[in-house]
Amino acid sequence: MSHRLILAGASLLALAGCTTTAVPAGPTSVVVTQVAPPAPSAEEQAKAAHDELFALFSKSDDENLRRNPLNALFRGDLRYADRLGDNISDAYYAAEKAAAEQDLAGLAAIDRSRLTPTDQIAYDVFKFTTEDTLRGYQDDLLPLTRVRPMNHFFGIHTFYPTFASGQGAAPFRNLEDYENNLKRHKDYVTYLDRAIVRWREGMASGVVDTKLTVRNMIEQLDNQLKQKPAENSFLGPVRKFPDSFSAADRARLTAAYRASVDQELRPALTRVRDFLRSEYLPAARDGVGLMYLKGGPALYSYLVKSTTTLDMTPDEIHQLGLSEVARIRAGMDEVRREVGFKGDLPAFFNHLRTDPRFKMKSREALTQGYYDIGKKVDAELPRFFSITPKARLEIRPYETFREKFEAGGSYQNGTPDGARAGVFYFNAYDLPSRTTPGMTTLYLHEGAPGHHFQISLAQENEALPAFMRFGGNTAYVEGWALYAETLGYDMGFFKAPYQRFGTLSDEMLRAMRLVVDTGIHSKGWTRERAIDYMLSNSDMGRTDATAEVERYIAIPSQALAYKIGALTIQRLRTKAQTELGPRFDMRVFHDQVLNTGALPLSVLERKIEGWIAATRAA
Structure with a gap:
């Protein structure tokens, strides 16, 4: 001075x-x-604001990992690997709510206007996500969700056996990993017993799940309890030890794992199965939609906004779905005429369901088919992406104990360092009901460049705060994956009419979801009406249509995100191509969409519009 x-x-x-x-x-x-010293420059102010913002992000993320140890383990962070977590108790819910309130207070103290445009995106995403999280912990919604801790599609009883099997995200590289798994087993038993307490709480308050969901859970638990030791998922780690383990350690751990299965896990699973069958099923509700749940309409409205990240009503989404179904149906009819099929469209659907040339003869043949598709896609990716993930992509069928109730495919992310590969799972259950024209589309969605690219590129981008690397919202994540399916046109995979019909069929599925999900939860549609609607507007087999409808019943609104997210990305691409003309570069557009993680759709739109304007001005 x-x-x-x-x-x-x-x-x-x-x-x-x-x-x-x-x-x-x-x-x-x-x-x-x-x-006084000169006022800080704009650059200095931006750096100070950046440091304050990212300090908040870091503190929030570290505390979140402590409360949710599985999130850490999926990243390859083993600090809390001996815990499964406690995300079902009153103390847990109170801690999550308090953390969200504290994070929002910290965010409000930061001057957004001093941040760089990229940091403003991070600010906006954190604000949106935290406000959405906090809304779910309010007194009018939490009592509707905490008393329904598991269902047949989204439950720890189907997740944990794979996770702990030696084939999931949990590592089994050394003695500590094996010991940690045994400790997590005890947390799993505690969770199952607390789930029974929560279900009883719901029975007392009149907030119960559907009979359909409960029957499915009972069947899932029965299937697990019937497993013989040679196929028991929990014994998977002791069927394949690392070479470095001594004979004494192998014998000790084998005995400990078998004791855990016989004395802890099987009794706990039996308690849950017996409770569901004898006590909860008689009290469960008949109506499958949330409109039949006390407080259900308000819960569904919240879920719709949370899932889509937009202020759309169930009726608006229903009408959008009807419009999309009509458009795609017209495209399907063009394919029918192109191949010279003489019957009408419903007859063509049945032709595709039943003709042997559209079937795979074995699980092995189906697996090889996906391997072949993967190689063809890999050859095309450099034309569309300048940056590709470090993580490998593996292709596997679902395990037989869970395949019946799974979707046609799914993705499990790898680790940020690429040590654990991402996995594209496909469903080989009831092969006669599955057809081949949609295989390429499914791979593009669940594998590359769909979920594998989006999730891997985000978590490998160390410049992003952790909540953007590892978090996200369904509309963006599933919207990108559905958009990735459409790249099959640009890659030349859908020139053949039956292949084109396959991708139209998958697009139709996402359009029908807008109609069926809202129909079930806001318009009183029955399970049977929803299945019939899907069969009459697509070539889906009854097994797939049934699994889809029962999924929408179990996890309301999740299925709405796909089409709404994809339509947003497609609209932004069209706008960029129109306004930039010859300056439009597909690879740069994809990098702009992907390089800041999963954004709420309104934030993504602002970002892309800013990029278009900057590109035009350059």
Whole structure:
């Protein structure tokens, strides 16, 4: 700090950024003027705001991992690997709510206007996500969700056996990994017993799940309890030890794992199965939609906004779905005419369901078919992406114990360092009901460049805060994957009419979801009506249509995200192509969509519009 001395009697200059203090100095007074340092530059202010913002992100993420140890383990962070977590107790819910309130208070203290455009995106995503999380913990919604802790599509009883099998995300590389798994087994038993308590709480309050969902859970638990030791998922790790393990350690761990299965896990699973069958099923509700649940309409409205990230009503989404179904149906009819099929469209659907040339003869043949598709897609990717994931992509069928109730395919992410590959799972259950024209589309969606690219590129981008690397929202994540299916046109995979019909069929599935999900939960559609609607507007087999409808019943609104997200990305691409003309680069557009993780759709739209404007001005 510099100082200036000005004698009394001299004229005092008005100095911006200075403070003046009169100091007695004998018979006269000396005025000491302190000159403040120059104001921080815009760059310095942005850096200070950035540091404050990212400190908040880091603290929030670290505390979240402590409360949710599985999130850490999926990233390859083993600090809490001996815990499964407690995400079902009152203490857990209170801690999550308090954390969200604290994070929002910290965010409000940061001046958004001083942030760079990229940091403003991070600010907006964090605000949206945290506000959405906090809304779910409010007193009008939490009592509707905490008393339904599991269902046949989204439940720890189907997740954990694979996770702990040696084939899931949990590592089994050393003795500590094996010991940690045994400790997590005890947390799993605790969770199952607390789930029974929650279900009983719902029975008392009149908030119960559907009979359909409960029957499916009972069947799933029966299937697990029937497993013989040679196929038991929980014994998977002791059927394949690392070579470094001594004979004594192998014998000790084998005995410990068998004791855990016989004395802890099987009894706990039996308790849940018996409770569901004898107590909960008689109390469960008949109506499958949320409109039949006490408080259900308000819950569905919240879920719709949370899933889509947009302010759309169930009726608006229903009407959008009907419009999309009509458009895609017309495209299907064009294929019917192109191949010279003489019957009408419903007859063509049945032709595709039943003709042997559209079937795979074995699980092995189906697996090889996906391997072949993967190689063809890999050859095309450099034309569309300048950056590709480090993580490998593996292709596997679902395990037989869970395949009946799974979707046609899914994706399990790998680790950020690429040590654990991402996995594309496909369903080989009831092969006669599955057809081949949609295989390429399914791979593009679940594998590359769909979920595998989007999720892997985000978590491998260390410049992003952790919540953007590892978090996300369904509309963006599933919207990108559905958009990735459409790249099959650009890659030349859908020139053949039956292949084109296959991708139209998958697009139809996502359009029908808009109609059926809202029909079930806001318009009173029955399970049977929903299945019939899907069969009459597509070539789906009854097994797939039934599994889809029962999925929508179990996890309301999730299925709405696909089409709404994809339509948004497609619209933004069309806008960029129109406004940029020859300056449009597909690879740059895809990088802009992917390089900041999964964004709420409104945030993504602002980002792409800003990129278009900057590109035009350059």
